[in-house]
Amino acid sequence: MRRWSLQMCKESDVARINFLFYPILEWLGTRCHTSQTCSQCGHQHRSKRKSQSLFLCKHCGYYLNTDLNAAFNIRNEHLARLVTSLALASGSLSDGLSPHASA
Known part of the structure; x- marks a missing residue:
């Protein structure tokens, strides 16, 4: 069986793959070092x-x-x-952009 890669796809196929999987990757998070950061205290060990x-x-x-x-x-990041x-x-937190945002 022949293996495929993104390089072998047409540009339209790559765009379709990005469109389908980007929300999933965004949902999973792009934060680095999740396995090097303590989930209890937040201290990072490199x-x-x-x-x-x-x-x-x-x-x-x-x-x-x-x-x-x-x-x-x-999980903690997404929560x-x-x-x-x-x-x-709900309006209970100012986004800093509205005219009623506190300085």
Whole structure:
């Protein structure tokens, strides 16, 4: 079976793929270092871990499977975005653009 790549697609196919998958990628988040950031305290460790499967925070001591820690970080980011979006929609949070926004 022949493998395909985006380079082998026509430009219209690439545009269609981008159109279909961009919302999914946007939903998943574009934040980097989710597996290097503690999902409890937010401290980021850029150094290599002793174990690739275990996250251990050097700041607060929290430990968890690396993939779960990254998933919790993505979840927390999107919950924060959702709360902000709902607050903006309800008018309880100023977007800084409306004439009634406080300085």
